[in-house]
Amino acid sequence: MTLDGDTIYDDLGVPPVVNATGTKTRIGGTLIREESLEAMNRAAEAFVRLSDLQAAASERIAEATGADAGYVTNGASSALTLAAAACIAGDDLEVMAQLPDTENVPSEIVMPRTHRNGYDHALRVAGAEIVDVGANDYTLGTGSENTEPWEIEAAITDETVAVAYMEKPYTRPPLETVVEIAHDHDVPVIVDAAAELPPTENLSKFVEQGADLVAFSGGKAIRGPQSSGILAGREDLIKSVARQHLDMHASEPVYDPPESLVDVDDLPGVPRQGIGRSMKVGKEELAGLIAALDAFIEQDDQAVLNEWHDRAERIAGQLEGIDCLDADLINAGKTDAVTSVVVTVDEGRSPVDTVSLVGGLRAENPRIFVGADDVHQSQFTINPRCLPDDQAEYVVERIAAHVGSGGE
Structure with missing residues (x-):
């Protein structure tokens, strides 16, 4: 042995x-890939502006997933927290600075009751209130579904910022149904797909089904750094994630982040340190995740x-x-x-x-x-x-x- x-x-x-x-x-x-270890060691040999590296990672993730953009997080759990923060705050710097305090701010996330799990605490970290709907009838063998589509629709109000979906082979209703309902109300859908790899095609499956943000673990099947995760999705929401995650401790005259992640012209000033600051990702983990993702796609x-x-x-x-x-x-x-x-x-x-x-x-x-x-x-x-x-x-x-x- x-x-x-x-x-x-x-x-x-x-x-x-x-x-x-x-x-x-x-x-x-899992055990980290050799390609990832090599990339991490090389990354440790020099400095880099992390926003530049995140922008490069965003392009790689977008290519792999078919999403508008992507972001490297420190695990799938923080990807869910940042996803919730993006859905709550959007491009509002005032709300970003307020989180996780959501007083007088719409912050409800609708979730089928049987999708609730110990990991959805990550959504609440951002200040979200989870509104669960449905029951547990399917397991009783009565022919009833756990959550009927109309129950999800009825739960969406002016306070709703997202619908959350826990992806497993057995979860119901189908994601496409949930997406259609949410999008009819201009509400984004967050998918927790942390452990839904392999197959490789799942990297793009949930985006193709209409999900607005999808979280994957970087340290499971991808075999990147154990502390890494991936968030893929809509460009505007990923930009909100970047504004709440990147180090914003900068003087405004020289504040010049990558335009693909942070459009300075749309901002009234430099964002404050956001809720994602305690979830920062190092240059080594960023480089290691990119290398592992490339290798995973090729396997x-x-x-x-x-x-x-x-x-x-x-x-x-x-x-x-x-x-x-x-x-x-x-x-x-x-x-x-x-x-x-x-x-x-x-x-x-x-x-x-x-x-x-x-x-x-x-x-x-x-x-x-x-x-x-x-x-x-x-x-x-x-x-x-x-x-x-x-x-x-x-x-x-x-x-x-x-x-x-x-x-x-």
């Missing part, structure tokens, strides 16, 4: 992790997915040979999804229950992280995308050791 006690984390006295759960930020996302999606599928099959086959475990593949028939392994523990025959097994793996050195969302159902998952073959063998060995001897 490649974790041989010679990582920087060992030097720091911190256990490294064998990642069998996928692109989880809490354990470092063969199907070849990568096939590699992950083959690895998942091998892992499942090996785990099936362990007496108290059953292993099944999920997503195996989908052309745009990662094949993963669902492992079911027969707790009547296993010397350890599922919680103890998963907890025991995490307590080792190196720590082993498997997917633990369903441990209450005696199941855990193994995602192959961040798991080299030698580490996959190690994970199987350690699981076998725990269930074969009562744990170690």
Whole structure:
């Protein structure tokens, strides 16, 4: 196995992790591309005006996504915060300076109830109030939808600045329907697509469906710097993001940002430091994200997915040979999804229950992280995308050791 006690984390006295759960930020996302690392190292060798670099990144993102413009953020979460701030403030410098205080400022973002999640806190950071609509009827099997299109339309008022949409294969109503309703009321749509790559075509899919702003993680499938994100969308909204994010501590006579991001002629003066100041992106992350995005676009999606599928099959086959475990593949028939392994523990025959097994793996050195969302159902998952073959063998060995001897 490649974790041989010679990582920087060992030097720091911190256990490294064998990642069998996928692109989880809490354990470092994915491993950064060599192209990105090289770009970051080169970026560290010289200075640059960050607004110039953001303008160059905007052009690259626009080309990749089909959007008017783009912006590099420090993660998809800050992309959502800046998206909300842009929808609230527009080009109004007074409102920008006021955020996140939205007293007497329209700031409602309509969101289907079943799209609500822990990450939508990012929208509220900008001062937005989320108005959720709909119910949870679809899961009851009654034939009803969770959110009917008319409910979204009825929730849009003079206080509405955007409609937010959490993109997943199962989310409803369809994005095109939501966009049509919002645009009929001149309201933009923000799409959280942080983890919706691959396939590469999703970079442009949501813009093509009419979304006004789309947030992607830069540190997951793109494999750029873990702290990076992408916001793609309408030019006027991206310009608002730039005004609220770039360092504006400048003397007006020499204030001359790139026109593609900040049109000085349209401004009454220099913007104040905006809500995005605490979300600044360094030159190294900017250069690293651009390089990673270029490499991601060039990769063969199907070849990568096939590699992950083959690895998942091998892992499942090996785990099936362990007496108290059953292993099944999920997503195996989908052309745009990662094949993963669902492992079911027969707790009547296993010397350890599922919680103890998963907890025991995490307590080792190196720590082993498997997917633990369903441990209450005696199941855990193994995602192959961040798991080299030698580490996959190690994970199987350690699981076998725990269930074969009562744990170690």
